[in-house]
Amino acid sequence: MARWEPGARERLVIAAVDLFTEQGYDATTVTEIAERAGVTKSTFFRHFPDKRELLVAGQETLSLLLAEGITAAPEGASPLEAVAAGLERASGEMGPRNRELGPRLKAAVAASTELQERDALKSVGMAAAMTTALLERGVPETTAHLASEMGVLAFKQGYARWSEGERSDDDGLARHALDVLQELRTATAALG
Structure with missing residues (x-):
């Protein structure tokens, strides 16, 4: 060994x-x-x-990448445009190994209450990092929280689509996460 x-x-x-x-x-x-x-x-x-x-290895790195992307977004970017920049930054660091592990990781988490709780804490950490970055950009608190939660949902659903999708799909995680973010924008507008 x-x-x-x-x-x-x-x-x-x-x-x-x-x-x-x-x-x-x-x-x-x-x-x-x-x-x-x-x-x-x-x-x-x-x-x-x-x-x-x-199963949460890399959580700090992921949160940091999301926050860095938000911070680096253009000055006039809307809160969701800044979140999109964070998603692109973080997604760019996810490679074939992450994609391969996705379905197995999902199955392991689904089979354990303890891992489900830990996964929920990971989501909270991601949201907190994005919220802090948005607040530092001057986004109002409620808006920052909502945009961050949408970012977490977009990342998680985008990751699921990417990791469980066709292997012939050469698009990276970013496209999937950004597609979900756009769907969430549309759904939010439809709430009235």
Whole structure:
């Protein structure tokens, strides 16, 4: 077992998703995850405090990318245009590995109440990061919260479409997330 082999964090996430899918979250141990990833148990704990955190690996990075995109949006951008810039920024960092893991990750989360709770907290963190970025742009608080929640929904639904869609679809995650955001805009306008 190589102690300092590169990519340990990613291998741990992939091993966990595979094991959670194969045998369930509750039945999977940290030792099994470490063994499947080809690392020691102590290496696991250098990267993650517990197995629950594996499925939200990268949450801080994702939230940061969303906020950076919002901050970098043109000065006159509307709140939803700024959110779209955040979605584009974050989506640009999602590659084939993220797409491949999507359906398995979704199945693992659906099968565990504990993981569903952790996934909900991830959504709250994403919304908070986007809300803060929008507030810093001078967007009124209620509008910032609403735009952020729409951004989270657009990201999650766009990710689901992208990861579960046809592999021949060469469009990246950004197109799917932006399509959902546009659908949400239209739906909001129809509320009256």
